[in-house]
Amino acid sequence: MKAIQINEYGDESVLNYTDVKRPEPQADEILVKVQAASVNPVDWKIRDGKGEDFGMKLPLILGADFAGTVDEIGSSIKKIKIGDAVYGKILLGCYAEYVIVKADELSLKPETLDFENASSIPMGALTSWQAIFDTAHLKSGQKILIHAASGGVGSMAVQLAKAKGAYVIGTASGKNKDFVKSLGADEFIDYTSTNFEDVVQDIDVVYDTIGGETHERSFQVLKEGGFLVSIVKQPSEKLLNEYKIKGGIIASVPNPKQLEEITELVEKGQIKTEIEKVFPLSEAAKAQKLSKEGHVRGKIILVP
């Protein structure tokens, strides 16, 4: 099968579009024919060298989000059938014509979406679910500030928080104002012209998808007892204590039950998708370059 494989860490030039052996499912595994894979920042972070920190062994096939059709199943797989249209989030292997996944790493794809749009959802939606609901315990009526509300993660977070009944404030640059409002955000802050801490306060939950000084400036907008949940940086214990707030960082994990609930929201029209650009798999280098520039609206998709 064709795949994008790396044999060393480095820039886009280490991405090889090459022939590799098609994997065979073990008893508890499912072989999915990938119809679309979305690009996530973690893909190029692993490529740049994070893979080594994560203890990964080269060569690696990148790619964490997939949508496709079940091609083969192992002998102990019960609920999933050959031919089912599925989607999910793993960590590696999706930049390929076929990928091996476990039964608890996928769900049936929303019937209302094609494969490209379906592949744009799992990482962003599962990460946001686990950050804002499981970790920060966002409740109906609470105020949440979502950084990078136009990105792959933030765009899902805005819609999940709205579905929960929260009051949502999203940040991005001005060109994304209409998009973020169309996702349901109650307020929009253009980070290129306004410091969010000058215009918001008494926030219940800040969702930090940016890190750096955005993370540092986020403590001061939270109300006492509020929650700073990050997916990129561990909040400082000292500052959490100083501001009398709670906080933490999460690393998202596959969760088929949550993905089924997300599927329901998609099918009810409460979550929509946004695709910035679709590339053939062979052009993964161009796709990752665009992702790394940091201004994608929604997701970039690769099609094998």
Ligand SMILES: NC(=O)c1ccc[n+]([C@@H]2O[C@H](COP(=O)([O-])OP(=O)(O)OC[C@H]3O[C@@H](n4cnc5c(N)ncnc54)[C@H](OP(=O)(O)O)[C@@H]3O)[C@@H](O)[C@H]2O)c1
């Ligand atoms: N811990 C985990 O489990 C986990 C899971 C998923 C992702 N992540 C991490 O979370 C981060 C975000 O991921 P993503 O997929 O959402 O990235 P992304 O889609 O590439 O984010 C791009 C968006 O960020 C916006 N943006 C850039 N700088 C901004 C700023 N200073 N303030 C507000 N918005 C800004 C851009 O809007 P403009 O074009 O308008 O600037 C753009 O729409 C990445 O670092 C990723 O690795 C972690």
